[in-house]
Amino acid sequence: DTGVSQDPRHKITKRGQNVTFRCDPISEHNRLYWYRQTLGQGPEFLTYFQNEAQLEKSRLLSDRFSAERPKGSFSTLEIQRTEQGDSAMYLCASSPTGAHSNQPQHFGDGTRLSIL
């Protein structure tokens, strides 16, 4: 169990650029989650997958955001035409099963995005 891995750890980019983050969940976990955390706040849910199916998206996930999990293993989160307000920590989590279960979500270290 190597834990949830996120790449990169930090990303600095200019406003208007596109960015992509990657998350590798714990290998046997079939559920994968994305959250966004701004300074001084708790994480806010963005979206989650079961295997390759995207089961729920928050209305926080505007048209500029897209998440994929094409083979049911790693996931990518892309932000197009970044804005200042996108600056945040993007957290990925995974869990072995979700439906009607108390299985906790295991979090990665996060990707910190800074928009210049």
Add this chain to the structure above:
Amino acid sequence: AQTVTQSQPEMSVQEAETVTLSCTYDTSESDYYLFWYKQPPSRQMILVIRQEAYKQQNATENRFSVNFQKAAKSFSLKISDSQLGDAAMYFCAYRSARNTDKLIFGTGTRLQVFP
């Protein structure tokens, strides 16, 4: 919609003493799960303790225990024999037992531990 409120932005405790962090939540559901997560500075969030709403018995994990009051919608965390390594942000989180797997977090409590 469900909400989670942590009314204590910061708390402090002396090493070896006991501290209680407060959390209240709002929901119309009867079946759900509650969690406390710890986030040390610049480190990943880790689970401290969890509680199923259908269980009346309060969860305990070593020095960590909860006081779950379902009718009052209160879920406080007690840390006994505090250690320097307990210093971190603590987040209370709610998860429905049906329809969705997402966690709803409070705004967190920063715990400082003094030697």
